[in-house]
Amino acid sequence: xxxxxxxxxxxxxxxxxxxxxxxxxxxxxxxxxxxxxxxxxxxxxxxxxxxxxxxxxxxxxxxxxxxxxxxxxxxxxxxxxxxxxxxxxxxxxxxxxxxxxxxxxxxxxxxxxxxxxxxxxxxxxxxxxxx
Amino acid sequence: xxxxxxxxxxxxxxxxxxxxxxxxxxxxxxxxxxxxxxxxxxxxxxxxxxxxxxxxxxxxxxxxxxxxxxxxxxxxxxxxxxxxxxxxxxxxxxxxxxxxxxxxxxxxxxxxxxxxxxxxxxxxxxxxxxx
Numbered sequence: 001x002x003x004x005x006x007x008x009x010x011x012x013x014x015x016x017x018x019x020x021x022x023x024x025x026x027x028x029x030x031x032x033x034x035x036x037x038x039x040x041x042x043x044x045x046x047x048x049x050x051x052x053x054x055x056x057x058x059x060x061x062x063x064x065x066x067x068x069x070x071x072x073x074x075x076x077x078x079x080x081x082x083x084x085x086x087x088x089x090x091x092x093x094x095x096x097x098x099x100x101x102x103x104x105x106x107x108x109x110x111x112x113x114x115x116x117x118x119x120x121x122x123x124x125x126x127x128x129x130x131x
Numbered sequence: 132x133x134x135x136x137x138x139x140x141x142x143x144x145x146x147x148x149x150x151x152x153x154x155x156x157x158x159x160x161x162x163x164x165x166x167x168x169x170x171x172x173x174x175x176x177x178x179x180x181x182x183x184x185x186x187x188x189x190x191x192x193x194x195x196x197x198x199x200x201x202x203x204x205x206x207x208x209x210x211x212x213x214x215x216x217x218x219x220x221x222x223x224x225x226x227x228x229x230x231x232x233x234x235x236x237x238x239x240x241x242x243x244x245x246x247x248x249x250x251x252x253x254x255x256x257x258x259x260x261x262x
Binding site: 017019021022023027028029030031032033060062063064065066068070073076078080129 | 148150152153154158159160161162163164191193194195196197199201204207209211260
């Protein structure tokens with residue numbers, strides 16, 4: 001396990017957009033943009049079961065989450081980790097993210113059958129540039 | 132092969148920062164931030180031999196390049212491809228990128244032994260959101 005420096009915690013506490021890299025079934029990489037929340041040193045991403053990156057994480061939980069400071073893109077952080085996926089708290093997380101990024105809640109973008117997942121990312125390896 | 136819509140070409144022609152996802156030797160994903168140039172539908176990234184992501188691409192050329200519009204992060208593009216790596220044109224590319232992103236040339240950040248690589252990314256699969 002690795003901790004996050006305070007400056008990096010502050011970055012993730014802003015409404016910053018992060019990239020999530022996962023591995024497809026054939027071993028090739030995939031990447032998507034996500035909102036992010038933070039719980040201590042852990043990063044929390046929200047997704048819906050059945051999306052490609054969600055399927056990827058449920059099959060192979062190794063991920064890389066990367067963010068750069070929009071005000072200074074030469075400062076960036078990569079967090080590599082083995083993610084934990086759960087449905088517990090899935091609705092609360094997307095509502096919290098909606099409030100953080102859009103200033104209102106609840107999140108109403110899901111269809112009735114959407115299963116919201118929490119992807120918890122406990123940092124194992126943290127790469128910093130510019131911090 | 133897949134083409135890029137004009138709006139996406141325009142995004143890559145801006146000094147936008149892209150994420151490059153590669154696969155480590157153990158099969159886990161890795162991601163880094165890069166400058167980007169465009170040659171027709173191909174994306175061109177510059178790196179230096181021996182960096183982790185460069186080693187990854189030379190071992191397994193399957194990559195995912197992702198960018199979002201800084202003015203509207205809900206518009207983003209993912210390009211999945213098998214990259215081609217070459218030393219040819221490596222110095223010219225980093226000089227061009229220095230001019231695009233920093234407004235001056237040449238790039239002088241490399242040590243004397245740095246081997247500059249061109250990572251050419253011909254789109255095979257393009258995922259668009261918001262475009």
